[in-house]
Amino acid sequence: MAQSRSEVVQAKVTAGVLLNIEVTKVWVGKTTGSQCYGCDHAIAPSEIEVEVELAGSLVLRLHQVCFGIWQAHVGTLHLGVPQTAE
Numbered sequence: 001m002a003q004s005r006s007e008v009v010q011a012k013v014t015a016g017v018l019l020n021i022e023v024t025k026v027w028v029g030k031t032t033g034s035q036c037y038g039c040d041h042a043i044a045p046s047e048i049e050v051e052v053e054l055a056g057s058l059v060l061r062l063h064q065v066c067f068g069i070w071q072a073h074v075g076t077l078h079l080g081v082p083q084t085a086e
């Protein structure tokens, strides 16, 4: 059975392919025919593309909806981040 778009994106967050970080700086606009980094499908000319710049160099392109799914899952995972003892 095919995974839904939400399941594909969520699996990538869980696997660490999509970083578990809140992205605050994005560009939204018309697509140049990119492949979505979230669901792996092409972004059609009729769809809005979200560009995410990470570490000042890596640029990810996603459907607007896939970006929303990704960001909705940020912070919901507990990846064993070391706690600071005080």
Ligand SMILES: [Zn+2]
Pocket: 036, 037, 038, 039, 040, 041, 062, 063, 066
């Ligand atoms: Zn997508």
